[in-house]
Amino acid sequence: MKKVIMGNHALSYGAMLSRAQVIAAYPITPQTQVVELLSEMCADGTLNAKFIKVESEHSAMAACLGASLAGARTFTATSAQGLALMHELLHWASGGRLPVVMGNINRAMAPGWSIWTDQNDSLSQRDTGWIQFYCASNQEVLDTVIQAFKVSEKLMIPSMIVLDAFALSHTYEVVDVPDQDKVDAYLPPFNPPFRLTPDDPHAFGGLTSPEHYMELRYKLQKDMEKVPALVEETGKEYEKMFGRYLGQVDEYLCDDAEFIFVTSGTAGYTARVVVDELREKGIKAGNLRIKLFRPFPFEKVRSILSKVPKVAVVDRNISYGHHGIFYQEVKSAMYGQPHQPVIFGFITGLGGRDITRDTFKEIADYALSKSQAEEEIVWIGVKK
């Protein structure tokens, strides 16, 4: 059924259709309408789940971990400072191999206090062992929640669905909300190999000596490495059932491209419009929107960028003292490859500054007119 819904509610519907059994959340700014709608669904019986209202995001994640350990399918949502407060328990979720799925609305970190979008909140959690998906439409948000539960529960690794504040979170778009029975056929109930239950007592997360700890981390990494193939497999299965393919990346006119934008989030859709405009002018442009950020889709990125002369990576984030984070990742992916494109790194759109078609035109003008970047970081739209 087609509905006009905001991105926040696309997360809620995704969790509802996935039949989340426990939702724990802290309902104050920077929280959004994600859990507001879920709490209503729990109250009116639309969703048969336990809604746990807690006193902080740290407690929200703690409640999710307990519920997941007990074998419940578990969902939460947060944003910015709220995600930062969860940080300790994000490690706990992945280290404990608990497949919690969480929505994160990308909001810039304070101070200065901001409710507007950039990616530093979620990218600061890059090394916590969570799978991260960056979405570009409300449809993709809803579909990816369902897919994420499937991927997470298969590999016992938590997933974060990331969407831009306002540009998706509060923007209404037409979304095809799938039928429950078809989602049930795609996503079977969660059935973990171990669970916390008085019927079969176990201790979890105990002291782990140097003799064993490293193997746990090795196994987590090995399972992380299985994510790209599983995303492809479950994405194709989703396409068969629902008509929409869910991949690691979204490539647009990359095959014959001589210049490719590497993008993420909603900016990755605006870029497509500029690719069309550049093509009309005879410039063979393309757009590679990276959807799966962790694990990084090395093979996909390498195969797409292996033929192109010039690449412009557009970051709505920064690792202070280094570069844009997607820029680092793309350079790292291309290191040692037989063909190495000239890679430019652009930073723009921090703290919700709009990324427009003009932003991409400026980026293209810079990259197409130079054989090398004149600065390691090219800032677009900053008042210097």
Add this chain to the structure above:
Amino acid sequence: MIEIRFHGRGGQGTVVASKILADALAKEGNYVQAYPEFGVERRGAPVFAFIRIDNKPIYDKSRIYTPDHVVVVDPTLVEAIDVTEGLKDGGYIIINSDKKPEEFKFPSRYKVFTINATEIAVKHKLGTLAAPIVNTAIVGAVVKILNLTKLESLVEAIREGVPLKPEDNIKAAIEAYEKA
């Protein structure tokens, strides 16, 4: 693609107006993107809502700076701010007002329409006398003036999407549609 900007004041239902319009358009198979001003809303302060409409998927996710048309939900805003900012030549300005279009002094490259949505809202007891909720009436007029959807689609969208007094809101929208 058509881009429309709504001007209202916090508490008047301006954002809901754009959502109802989006619902009605989606019913006829259009692609829509409707969003509020990206920020914090305060009751009584000027607010904006935006909508993009197309017959194919909309990939541009940036904000709307040069709308095709503007809708002014609160007529006092005409004096307070420049409602024509970025408005494309030939654009329509649809104002909730008891005045005649020619009483507004806008450049001749724009076409002005008025609809007394406040009177219609009061008549159907929507909101209070001091703060009538005019959004369904104004959308009724917008749909007609810009020839965006059939009246039935709008009626259906209001019935499904307006939780309080849907039938009175429908009557207001139909009255505005007929008067516009």
